[in-house]
Amino acid sequence: MSDPRIEGYAKALFEIARAEGSLDEVEDELFRFARSYESSDALRNALTDDMIPAAKRQAIVEDLLGGKATSTTTQLVSMVVGSGRGRDLPAIIDVLVARASSSKNLEVAEVRTAVVLTDDQQARLAAALANATGKQVNLKVVVDPSVLGGIIATVGDTVIDGTVRTRLDQLKARL
Amino acid sequence: MNALLTLGWFVAEGDDVYVDSEGIVTHSALWPEIAEIIYGGLASLIIFALLVKFGGPPITKSFAARTARIQKQLDDAAADKASAATEATDIRQAKGDIEAERARLLAEADVQAEAMVTDFHARLDDEIAELQARAVADIATARTRGSDELRAEIARLSSTAADRAVAESIDDATQQELIEAFIQKVGASA
Numbered sequence: 001m002s003d004p005r006i007e008g009y010a011k012a013l014f015e016i017a018r019a020e021g022s023l024d025e026v027e028d029e030l031f032r033f034a035r036s037y038e039s040s041d042a043l044r045n046a047l048t049d050d051m052i053p054a055a056k057r058q059a060i061v062e063d064l065l066g067g068k069a070t071s072t073t074t075q076l077v078s079m080v081v082g083s084g085r086g087r088d089l090p091a092i093i094d095v096l097v098a099r100a101s102s103s104k105n106l107e108v109a110e111v112r113t114a115v116v117l118t119d120d121q122q123a124r125l126a127a128a129l130a131n132a133t134g135k136q137v138n139l140k141v142v143v144d145p146s147v148l149g150g151i152i153a154t155v156g157d158t159v160i161d162g163t164v165r166t167r168l169d170q171l172k173a174r175l
Numbered sequence: 176m177n178a179l180l181t182l183g184w185f186v187a188e189g190d191d192v193y194v195d196s197e198g199i200v201t202h203s204a205l206w207p208e209i210a211e212i213i214y215g216g217l218a219s220l221i222i223f224a225l226l227v228k229f230g231g232p233p234i235t236k237s238f239a240a241r242t243a244r245i246q247k248q249l250d251d252a253a254a255d256k257a258s259a260a261t262e263a264t265d266i267r268q269a270k271g272d273i274e275a276e277r278a279r280l281l282a283e284a285d286v287q288a289e290a291m292v293t294d295f296h297a298r299l300d301d302e303i304a305e306l307q308a309r310a311v312a313d314i315a316t317a318r319t320r321g322s323d324e325l326r327a328e329i330a331r332l333s334s335t336a337a338d339r340a341v342a343e344s345i346d347d348a349t350q351q352e353l354i355e356a357f358i359q360k361v362g363a364s365a
Contacts, residue, residue, distance in 0.1 A: 114345075162353070
């Protein structure tokens with residue numbers, strides 16, 4: 001069960017994005033920002049440091065996303081960071097993405113690969129995951145070099161792992 | 176004294192008459208008249224008897240008192256001497272006791288010192304044994320820790336090397352093959 005505050009923030013962001021009419025785009029941008037936030041210690045520290053004034057943290061967000069994301073996405077992230085909930089940003093965004101997918105009767109499928117997938121690969125992968133899980137999926141691709149090669153897909157509680165990283169780890173464990 | 180007077184009278188006996196410069200006539204140029212000798216002798220005896228009678232007891236008493244005082248002094252001296260001898264004996268005995276006590280204390284100190292040295296050696300031996308045991312344990316621990324750390328470092332380096340080797344061996348074509356294989360496998364797993 002999620003934290004009620006995280007649920008509240010996610011619901012607010014979801015409603016704002018939907019009201020702005022850019023839910024899909026905002027949802028995708030927020031998802032990618034959340035993954036960048038998780039993988040960057042410097043960004044995480046800058047946005048969660050209570051010693052840095054809220055206005056300066058918001059300025060950092062606007063510098064990062066300005067021109068690269070929609071103004072709605074920038075404003076939503078800035079609002080969360082400015083309200084001192086920077087630490088909860090990935091969780092809020094994940095709940096928002098799940099809510100957005102659910103509104104379209106889709107299941108979020110987080111896919112990690114070492115290289116960027118083409119549109120064709122993404123479409124075929126979405127179809128394959130839908131075929132495998134029996135659910136229509138909202139594919140979210142994260143480029144993660146640590147997987148080395150292959151793909152790992154997470155759909156709800158189901159994890160399908162075909163990465164070189166996992167095979168290498170299994171080999172190391174056996175050795 | 177009478178004998179001397181008699182002897183003087185026979186020596187001076189004679190019929191000669193002597194007259195001195197003042198005109199006094201005597202029968203001897205050396206000796207007085209016989210009557211004078213008799214009276215003088217009697218007077219001497221009386222004086223001597225009086226002296227013996229009245230002067231003797233005080234003198235005797237004085238001598239007795241002096242004798243008693245001297246005797247008392249002798250007795251006191253003897254008593255002092257005896258006391259001194261006793262004291263000397265006591266001092267000698269005390270000295271002997273002191274010597275004995277000194278010897279006893281020295282012996283006791285020697286025993287205590289010996290006991291302390293023995294105890295110190297025993298404790299020193301124990302401490303040395305304990306330090307040696309601890310050092311051996313520390314060495315063993317350090318050896319184990321070093322071995323573990325070395326093993327972990329080798330494992331980490333091996334893992335890093337393996338990751339790097341694998342990452343370098345996967346080119347774009349291999350990446351695409353892996354992705355396509357995954358899509359086909361997932362698609363076929365309905």
